[in-house]
Amino acid sequence: MLAIVVAGAMTMGLAMSTSVFATGGDTATKTTEAYISKTFNTEVGKNETFSFKATPVPGNTEKVTIPDINFTESETGTTTKRAKVSFPEWTDAGKYEYTVTETGATPAITDTKHQTMIMSKAEYTMDVYVSNSGSGFEISNIIVNKKKDDKGTAATGKVDISNTDKNGFKFTNTYVQEAGTGIDPTNPDPTYAKDGSLNVTKAIEANGGTVDTSKMFDFTATFNFPTGTDANTLGGVKDADGNTIAIxxxxxxxxKLKANKNMKFTGVPVGTKISVVESATPNYKGSAESVFNGVPQTKVEASKYDEAITVKNTLGQKQNKVDVTNTYNYVPTTGIIMNTLPYVLMIALCGAALMAFVAFKRRRLQK
Known part of the structure; x- marks a missing residue:
């Protein structure tokens, strides 16, 4: 009798263990479908296809298929799409383990001098639990855990695999092209050699005086890089001599720039929002003519001497440049500063009018 009781207990324990094993031990939430997400960052429209692979752990021969995810050249900025994971016809109950990674992009970026594709290095483990429902073998639960993030750094935690915006079974890629290189970065536009990603030039209008060629003017450039990029994405932002600048x-x-000099930037991604500010300089009034993505922009002019000017825009594939000209507040030999001359003339005119009025009154009194 004792032997029968022990055998029955063992059988029940085994049955319970098998049940838990088949459902993944997580009875609170059960998921029988899985979706992956692909986020693509690009400021330049590209027809691109991304592929994925679910690699079974040794001993597992059941194949899982993840469809490719496609993007078209009309989809710029940040776009996210999802695809449903396809599972085979199961032939046995149990736990099936897979490692899920991204395998490539088509077309691949091979010439990386002026462009790059930042591929996702994310890695996930997907555990699929299959049980016998009585009418056949079917998925009772799917659990996905993140092992590495997009940069390949170790990560942990269960992720959402639903067909919603909460989906965390995600791979993020970013395509980057250097600004100013033109439509085909493998064959840059002729203007790139002169202007690079962005060229800031400096000129002085003497306005009747003499140009001080040693005079230095202060500039500040502010870079707001597109999503998924930074100053180092294309090997670092560099000056005209190829030296990396410290942003x-x-x-x-x-x-700083003086007359007839320039500052050429290279290695700046398309889509970077740029602000170029020339600081206020005593006795100089600034103006700037600019071209962004090959299109001339509205001229920017200071309203008075000793006033800062600012040019803002977004760097495009084609030519980007800012040409700054400062007009000198010439002081003629009379010692009268040109911007105060109108007030001097007004005072002189008032004085002349007063003298005329006094002379008129005298004549009347004499008569």
């Missing part, structure tokens, strides 16, 4: 955490870089 601070706020995205700003300060430099």
């Amino acid at each position: 601070n955490e706020a995205g700003t870089y300060t430099f």
Whole structure:
């Protein structure tokens, strides 16, 4: 009798163990479908296809299929799409383990001098629990855990695999092209050699005086890089000599220019929002003509001398440049500063009028 009781207990325990094993031990939430998400960041429209793979752990021969996810050249900015994971016809109950990764992009970016595709290095483990429902073998639960993030850094935690915006079974890629290189970055536009990603030039209008060619003017450039990129994405933002410049955490870089000199930036991604500010300089009034993505922009002019000017825009695939001209507040030999001359003339006119009035009154009194 004792042997029978022990055998029955063991049988019940085994049955319970098998049941838990088949459902993944998580009876609170059960998921029988899985979706993956692909987020694609690009400021330049591209027809691109991304592929994925679910690699079974050793001993598992059941194949899982993940369809490709496609993007078209009309989809720019940040776009997210989802695809449903396809499972085979199961032939046995149990736990099936897979490692899910991204395997590539088509077309692949091979010439990376002026462009790059930042591929996702994310990695997930997908555990599929299959049980016998009586009418056949079917999925009773799917659990996906993140092992690495998009940068390949170790990560942990269960992720959402539903067909909603909460989905965390995600891979993120970013396509980056250098600004100013033109439609085909493998064959840059002729203007790129001169202007790079962005070229800031400096000129002085003497306004009748003499140009001080040693005079230095202060500039601040602020870079707001597109989603998924930073100053180092294309090997670092560089100056005309190919030296990497030090952009601070706020995205700003300060430099000085004198007459007939320029500051050429290279290695800046398309879609970067740029602000170029020339600081206020005594006795100079600034103006700026600019071209962004090959299109001339409205001229920017200071309203008075000793006033800062700012040019803002977004760097495009085609030519980007800012040409700054400062007009000197010439002081003629009379010693009268040009911007005070109107007031001097007004005072002189009032004085002349007063003298005329006094002379008129005298004549009347004499008569």
